[in-house]
Amino acid sequence: MTIQAVAGLLPDEIAERISPEPAFRARQVFKWIASGARDFDSMSNLPLALRASLKASLAVLSTRVLDSVKDADGTVKLQVGLADGYAVETVLLVDREGRKTACVSCQVGCPMGCAFCQTGHVGYARDLDAAEIVGQFYHLEDAVGRLDNIVYMGMGEPLLNLDAVRKSIAILTHPQGRALSRRRITVSTSGLSAGIRDLADNGPDVRLAVSLTVADPALRAELMPVTRSNPLGELREAIRHFAEKTGRRVTLEAALMAGVNTSRERARELADFARGLNVHVNLIPWNPVPTLPFSTPSAEETRRFLAELEALGVNATLRMRRGTSVAGACGQLGRGLGTARNAEPDDGLT
Ligand code: SAH
Numbered sequence: 509m510t511i512q513a514v515a516g517l518l519p520d521e522i523a524e525r526i527s528p529e530p531a532f533r534a535r536q537v538f539k540w541i542a543s544g545a546r547d548f549d550s551m552s553n554l555p556l557a558l559r560a561s562l563k564a565s566l567a568v569l570s571t572r573v574l575d576s577v578k579d580a581d582g583t584v585k586l587q588v589g590l591a592d593g594y595a596v597e598t599v600l601l602v603d604r605e606g607r608k609t610a611c612v613s614c615q616v617g618c619p620m621g622c623a624f625c626q627t628g629h630v631g632y633a634r635d636l637d638a639a640e641i642v643g644q645f646y647h648l649e650d651a652v653g654r655l656d657n658i659v660y661m662g663m664g665e666p667l668l669n670l671d672a673v674r675k676s677i678a679i680l681t682h683p684q685g686r687a688l689s690r691r692r693i694t695v696s697t698s699g700l701s702a703g704i705r706d707l708a709d710n711g712p713d714v715r716l717a718v719s720l721t722v723a724d725p726a727l728r729a730e731l732m733p734v735t736r737s738n739p740l741g742e743l744r745e746a747i748r749h750f751a752e753k754t755g756r757r758v759t760l761e762a763a764l765m766a767g768v769n770t771s772r773e774r775a776r777e778l779a780d781f782a783r784g785l786n787v788h789v790n791l792i793p794w795n796p797v798p799t800l801p802f803s804t805p806s807a808e809e810t811r812r813f814l815a816e817l818e819a820l821g822v823n824a825t826l827r828m829r830r831g832t833s834v835a836g837a838c839g840q841l842g843r844g845l846g847t848a849r850n851a852e853p854d855d856g857l858t
């Protein structure tokens with residue numbers, strides 16, 4: 509049974525649920541949740557009778573925090589339990605300037621099967637709904653205070669669950685709620701061309717990151733099976749379309765694996781792919797996943813690859829590794845979740 513959680517509803521939808529209460533009551537509820545109320549009793553400007561009827565029929569959130577771990581670099585990873593017993597992970601990343609970014613999951617596991625990614629190996633169970641996505645953001649804010657950014661870079665492929673991702677963005681950016689700026693939101697995809705075009709044409713107008721990893725078609729197909737149904741040429745055109753339509757620079761991400769995608773030839777191919785596109789390349793040294801047959805490149809290997817890209821005129825940066833000690837870094841999510849399902853619905857993970 510799914511709990512109907514108000515956190516996944518827009519003010520108009522809340523108004524429908526509490527009709528014939530006036531619409532401003534729905535806006536009050538919406539605002540309370542965005543500002544941290546986690547139960548209806550604390551919504552002190554609502555009439556007692558309304559609070560009671562809300563409590564009887566709805567929940568504020570459908571998720572709860574099962575576990576929380578903190579890294580010395582400020583990274584916090586939460587295990588978030590869903591009503592049906594599954595769990596997902598959400599991570600707080602803190603950058604050098606102290607900006608806080610929530611990295612949220614949009615699916616339980618992931619069906620894309622990227623060879624180098626932990627999440628790709630735990631399998632896929634189901635999509636999250638908007639309340640479950642927004643809930644992760646609110647749980648993190650409850651734990652660490654106000655967040656600056658949100659990236660859809662946790663478990664799952666956002667463009668396979670675009671309706672719920674859109675709804676969660678509509679909720680978090682709503683002027684009467686959390687009012688997060690769309691500039692502070694990034695959706696990261698493994699490279700689904702049709703989804704990128706859909707986002708460009710139909711919004712919301714958020715930032716886009718594409719996990720290119722490598723620009724050699726055969727190697728990419730091996731590492732990222734999505735390449736077979738979304739060839740690199742089409743992907744490149746979809747990225748061009750997005751950048752032109754939105755006026756936003758797209759981030760190309762590349763997880764770097766020692767001896768796999770760091771050679772001079774790979775740098776040249778990446779530069780050819782990037783040339784003529786409004787893109788920025790973000791290199792991420794591969795985060796170790798003990799069961800996978802890859803290794804992290806040395807600082808020297810990474811530095812050389814970055815230098816080669818720069819020499820070829822590519823706008824590239826190296827992303828600092830964060831959260832590796834709590835396995836909260838990119839691609840490490842899902843470890844310890846097993847099949848991502850608890851033995852008993854609503855039991856805490858042990
Ligand atoms: N599914 C989406 C978003 C989640 S993955 C996507 O693939 O874009 C987030 C990022 O982590 C992707 O860029 C992915 O390529 C990268 N990644 C996956 N496994 C990794 C690992 N072990 N080390 C470093 N980055 C990894």
Ligand code: SF4
Pocket residue numbers: 618619620621622625626627628629662663664665697698719839
């Ligand atoms: Fe899924 Fe992204 Fe991991 Fe690929 S890298 S398996 S798309 S989460």
